[in-house]
Amino acid sequence: MKVLVVGGGGREHAIVWSISRSPRVDQVLCTPGNPGIAELAECVQAAGGSPAAIAELAESRQVDLVVIGPEAYLEAGVVDELMERGIRAFGPTQASARIETDKAFAKRLMEAKGIPTGSYREFDNPEDAKAYLRSLSPPMVIKPIGLTAGKGVTVAGSLKEAEQAVDLVMGARAFGDAGSRVIVEEYLTGEEATVLAFCDGKRVVPMVPSQDHKAAYDGDTGPNTGGMGAYSPVPIVDEDMQRRVYEDILVPAVEALAELGTPFVGVLYAGLMIGPDGPKVIEFNSRFGDPEAQVVLPRLRTDLVDVMEACIDGELDRVTLEWRDESALCVVMASGGYPGAYQTGREISGLERVKELDDVIVFHAGTAARDERVVTAGGRVLAVTALGTTLREAAERAYEAVHAIQFERAHYRTDIGHRAFEKQN
Ligand code: AMP
Ligand code: GLY
16 A cells, blocks of 8 residues: 655654554655655655645645644644545544633643543733733743644743743744644643543543653753654553553543544543652644654554554554564754754764664754755654663663764754663662
C-alpha cells in the first residue's frame, strides 16, 4: 500500500520511519517532508498545504492512507476534507481536535466528566484577567486559548510578569487570534509526563509513557519550547499510575467526545502533572507529541499501519500493542537563540558518521537541502534518539551521537533524562 504522511518535522520523520518498516507498505510519500525524511519517503509539495491541496495530492497519487502529524492541519480541517472525498485518514476531525485547539473547550469537557485538572477562569478582556490575577498569589499560569506551537504559556513568578503576559497575549496579540481569550489556571506542582493513546472513536489504547523537557536550558530553566528532549519509559508513571491515567483521564475524555457527536480517531495526547493527589491534566493534544513520538515509536514493535487502520475502522480491539523492553532517549539539537530569534542556513556536519552508530536514529526536525549539503532550517533542527538496555545506556549513546554532529551555534540540553536518573541514585 501507499501512505502519505503530512508534516515535515522530527515527529513526522519518526512516523515515516515507523511506517516504512511495515511489510505492508510499498511506498511512503511525505508533504512537505525534509532531507531526513527524503531518505525513506518521496517528499512532495502540496501547494500551500491547504486541506484541498493535500486531498488533491492524495487523490492524484492514489494513496491508501493519509497520516497527519501537526495540529495546524487538523485545525484547518484536513481530515474532514479527506473523509468527504472518501480517502482514509488517520487523525481527528476539526471538531474533535478542539480538545487541543480550544483550551476552554477542553477545560469544560474535563469539568463535565470530572477529569482531574487545575481550576481555571476564562477571560475575553485583559482588564478582567488582570483584576483576577491581582486576587491570586504567584506563581500564576496564563494561557492563550488557541494554538501557539507550545510557546504561549506563561508561568509567572510575580504579578508584574503575569500582567505583562496578558498584555503580550491579549494586547499585542503576540500569538494572533489564539490570544483573543486567555485562561488563568491554578499552578500545579509535581512531575510532568506524557501519555499518548491510540483512539478509534470509542476505545483507547495507551502507549508507553514518555517525558518531554519543555524548558530551553539545563535544570529546567529558561523559556518554554516545543520540547528539548524526551525519554521512555518514565519511572514515575508506573503501572498503577498508567491505570489511573487510563481510567480517570483517557477513557472519560474519549467518552465525552463521542457523546458530543465528535468521536475522536487518532492519537490523544495527555500532558500530565503527576502530583501528590495523582495525575492531573495540563493539556490535551490531538496528535503525537514532538519529541515524544521520537522515543515512543522506536519502542513500538507492532506494525503502526495496522494500528492506524484499526483506529480508522473503529476496531482497535483487533490489535495488541507490543513494545520493546529497551529504553529510548532523544536529545533535541536546536539553533542558538531558539525559542527566540535564530539564524538558519548553517551547514550540519557529522550526519554520515552517526549513521554507523548502533541503535541511534537521527530524526530531522528543521533541516533543508542546499547544494548536496544539509543545512539548518528551523528552531529545533535534529532529534537524536538512541535505544539502550537501560535509560543510562540510551543517554550515553544519544549524547555520543550529539557530540559527533556539528553546526554553528548548536544548542542542546545536556541533562535529558535527569529526573529518571535522580530517582535511580
Ligand atoms: P502547555 O502548552 O499547556 O503544555 O504548557 C506548557 C508548559 O507550561 C507545561 O509543560 C508546564 O511546564 C507549564 N504549565 C502549564 N500549565 C501549568 C500549570 N497549570 N501548572 C504548572 N505548570 C504549568
Ligand atoms: N512535546 C510537546 C508537544 O508535542 O506538544
